[in-house]
Amino acid sequence: MTFMNKKFSEKSKRYSYNDCWNYAFQRKKISVEAKRQKEIISICQTIPAEFWLNFSNKILTSTNYRQICQKIQQYQKNTSLAYLNKETYFYNLPFKIEKGVFIPQKDTEILLEKTVELINQYWKKSKRIKILDIGTGCGNLAICLAKISPQWQITAIDISKKALKVAQKNVQLHQAKNVKIKKSNLFHELVKNKKTVNQQQTERYNIIITNPPYISEREYKKLHFSTKQQPKKALVAKNDGYWFYEKIIQQVQQHLTKKFLLIMEVGHQQKEKVLKILIRKLPQAKVKVFLDLAGKERVIAAYKVW
Known part of the structure; x- marks a missing residue:
């Protein structure tokens, strides 16, 4: 031949x-x-x-x-299947994903479910609700919320340009017209008038939801190789894993309406310290802790509904 x-x-x-x-x-x-x-x-x-x-x-x-x-x-x-297929699933919905963007985890569905439960309980009569998703990643939380109610107005922010690009693709994939993707370092870009940043000029939201990085450097070293394929910035936080909670809770009040819900995913051993930060910075709020699929305390809600 x-x-x-x-x-x-x-x-x-x-x-x-x-x-x-x-x-x-x-x-x-x-x-x-x-x-x-x-x-x-x-x-x-x-x-x-x-x-x-x-x-x-x-x-x-x-x-x-x-x-x-x-x-x-x-x-x-041990390359992640999601990165290989450039697709992952969250809450039974497909999401585009790329190397360098955090892959949504199954346990975070509890954060979504409890958010919806509390909205239905305390905002049942409110049709137009403003929601902020901090650290949106591929946009999974924001898009799921958008599909649950097209009347909810959702702003999804992240500091990663790559994550925002993928999130925008997912917004188009799911035709989530009520989701606005925006680059912001926490609340930095969320002002109506950038020349003045007083309380009257900041954007305010009824609900703020976040699953921020919360792993310490010490914990990161012990993670499995497959987990370390995910972007380190999406996993690790300074101050022994508490940096983002401290910053968000410290700044959140001026971005919330009088009636509000702040709901966050936390590490399974972080509940006590995060609760202390919440009580100190938001003394007027009620707090509630929810368990994940493994029975660990992983979601904390702080809310004022009166």
């Missing part, structure tokens, strides 16, 4: 899901547990039902096959 014919033969060769499956599980002696099976199928850009139905007869070009094999190699080296 001539070189040209050999090259043509390689290009024209066809593969199937079966070949991808064999590559994944014969390349290394790895567990064929249900979760890993599902993730390999996800790398093939399909769903389990379609994968098994077309296991042997799905036609993949050599280019498709090579791309999938490259992803499988990266996956087996």
Whole structure:
């Protein structure tokens, strides 16, 4: 066979899901547990039902096959599946994601659910509610809230240009017309008139929701390699993990309406200190703590509804 014919033969060769499956599980002696099976199928850009139905007869070009094999190699080296597929799911909704942008975690769905519960309880008759999402990342919290009620006006802020770019893509993906993406270092850019920053000129919100970085440098060193693939700035905070809570709570009063809700995700051992900061800075607010899926105290709400 001539070189040209050999090259043509390689290009024209066809593969199937079966070949991808064999590559994944014969390349290394790895567990064929249900979760890993599902993730390999996800790398093939399909769903389990379609994968098994077309296991042997799905036609993949050599280019498709090579791309999938490259992803499988990266996956087996603990590269995040979300970064490989450039997609993740939060609250059963798909979100575009890219390397350098924080991947939403399942536990944060509790933060969303408790926010909606409290809004329904105390703002049931209010149609137009202004919500601020601090540190929006890929925009998952803001967009989920926007889809729950198109009448809520949501501002989603972040300091990362890359995160904001991805968040804007997700706003377009979900047609969330009531979400405004904005670059801001905490509250710095949230003023109506930049020449004067007194209380009358600052933007005010009924609800402020945030899942800020809260891992200490000491804790970061102990994290698994796969977690460290996420941007460090989205994970680690100064002052032993409390820097963002201190800054947000210190500045939040001038950005809240008289009737308000401030709700935050916290580290599982941070509840006590964050509560002390809240009580000191917002003595007029009631506080409530919620458990995550593992039964740990991970969400704190401070609110004034009278």
